[in-house]
Amino acid sequence: MKIGVGYRRELAEWIATRPVECLEITAEHFAGRGEETLAELAESFSLYVHGLGLSLGTPGPVDPERLKAFARVAEIARAEWISEHVAFTRTPEGDLGHLNPLFPSRQTASLVADHAREVADYCGKPIILENITSHLRIEGEVSETDFLNEICDRADCGLLVDVTNLFINSRNHGFDPVAWLDEIEAKRIRQLHIVGYSQSGGRYLDGHGEPIQEDLLELAREVIARAGVQAVILERDEDFPGADGMDAELAKLRRLRDGF
Amino acid sequence: MDFNSALARLLRDGPLRDTFRGDPDGVLAGLAPGSPQDRKALAALRYEDLEVQADILLRKRFDLVKRLAPRTCEVAGWKNFRAYARSCWPETPEADAAAFCEHAGRPVPIETHRARFSAGSGKMACHWVRRTAENPAGVHVLLRLGQHVREWFFEMRL
Numbered sequence: 294m295k296i297g298v299g300y301r302r303e304l305a306e307w308i309a310t311r312p313v314e315c316l317e318i319t320a321e322h323f324a325g326r327g328e329e330t331l332a333e334l335a336e337s338f339s340l341y342v343h344g345l346g347l348s349l350g351t352p353g354p355v356d357p358e359r360l361k362a363f364a365r366v367a368e369i370a371r372a373e374w375i376s377e378h379v380a381f382t383r384t385p386e387g388d389l390g391h392l393n394p395l396f397p398s399r400q401t402a403s404l405v406a407d408h409a410r411e412v413a414d415y416c417g418k419p420i421i422l423e424n425i426t427s428h429l430r431i432e433g434e435v436s437e438t439d440f441l442n443e444i445c446d447r448a449d450c451g452l453l454v455d456v457t458n459l460f461i462n463s464r465n466h467g468f469d470p471v472a473w474l475d476e477i478e479a480k481r482i483r484q485l486h487i488v489g490y491s492q493s494g495g496r497y498l499d500g501h502g503e504p505i506q507e508d509l510l511e512l513a514r515e516v517i518a519r520a521g522v523q524a525v526i527l528e529r530d531e532d533f534p535g536a537d538g539m540d541a542e543l544a545k546l547r548r549l550r551d552g553f
Numbered sequence: 554m555d556f557n558s559a560l561a562r563l564l565r566d567g568p569l570r571d572t573f574r575g576d577p578d579g580v581l582a583g584l585a586p587g588s589p590q591d592r593k594a595l596a597a598l599r600y601e602d603l604e605v606q607a608d609i610l611l612r613k614r615f616d617l618v619k620r621l622a623p624r625t626c627e628v629a630g631w632k633n634f635r636a637y638a639r640s641c642w643p644e645t646p647e648a649d650a651a652a653f654c655e656h657a658g659r660p661v662p663i664e665t666h667r668a669r670f671s672a673g674s675g676k677m678a679c680h681w682v683r684r685t686a687e688n689p690a691g692v693h694v695l696l697r698l699g700q701h702v703r704e705w706f707f708e709m710r711l
Binding site for chain 2: 350351352381384385386387389390391393394395396398427428429430431432433434496
């Protein structure tokens with residue numbers, strides 16, 4: 294199991310001097326730019342390419358220009374796998390700029406699975422799909438876990454369990470995240486995301502700017518105990534803590550791995 | 554209207570959410586979701602949850618507008634942006650920045666010109682900028698080179 298971080302320009306110097314085992318590249322950060330940097334990173338690290346804007350849950354074809362740009366990044370990165378979200382960001386009226394939840398149904402599962410296979414085939418890479426945070430609880434035809442399982446079965450793809458998103462949703466919507474894990478097909482879980490959560494006004498929030506809390510590590514332990522996780526990525530996006538702080542965050546994840 | 558579009562309409566439109574709070578059936582009749590299951594799921598959404606999710610989208614917009622008009626955003630602040638952004642959804646971050654610069658109580662002329670020019674399609678613009686608390690007097694020149702906007706400011710010391 295490799296331990297790594299999401300690549301951010303602010304972390305470039307720190308990454309260059311640390312034994313980071315893998316990096317996750319956000320496709321949109323390198324679409325049409327930074328190809329030289331990306332090629333250099335591919336020489337030194339295992340890379341995974343993660344998308345934010347393909348909007349797999351939007352009916353109709355995947356945006357061809359975005360798909361082309363995504364595939365280009367995956368190619369230069371020599372990505373071991375690619376990932377996106379079970380969500381939508383766009384409708385015919387426009388781009389919402391952020392991930393939003395889908396109506397969990399067999400029809401939607403089929404749509405997302407079709408798009409996932411299309412993206413995987415176009416890029417020539419295996420794809421894994423991530424669960425999102427949502428402050429909306431949408432009562433659909435199926436439960437969230439059945440929904441994710443059906444998508445992965447139809448697409449024959451892996452799952453990226455965002456431990457922080459799962460934890461936040463469980464606290465905001467009042468369910469047991471371990472029971473959620475018991476319902477998920479563990480054999481599909483390939484990668485984890487983790488980063489500290491924040492709290493405001495009685496809600497849990499995913500600002501991607503806090504140190505990893507102990508209860509998140511406990512939940513991550515539950516996932517790793519159930520599944521053959523191949524990589525854990527620290528997804529810190531802001532309020533970077535400096536070299537010592539980042540070292541401490543990675544040390545938490547290495548201790549987590551060493552516990553197995 | 555499919556589920557995603559109906560949900561997106563609620564998330565983009567603050568006044569519509571306010572109406573939904575008091576009259577969900579009326580709002581959903583207008584949105585006309587495609588199936589009874591979609592309608593039931595939308596009707597079950599809580600106003601408070603919609604507001605929190607919508608705020609996340611507005612924060613993303615604020616982050617993009619900040620890149621184009623940093624001083625305007627710093628002076629006006631998030632609360633002002635939220636009040637402006639709740640009831641409009643410009644097509645691009647550039648149009649968003651231009652509209653917010655107009656809305657903001659203390660405009661920063663250079664940023665207003667930059668945002669308006671970026672949102673448009675003109676090749677070149679030249680503005681006389683009067684002295685304010687945020688910038689000296691001078692001439693602000695903007696040039697569109699392909700997808701990029703270059704700008705120069707020639708300060709006039711009187």
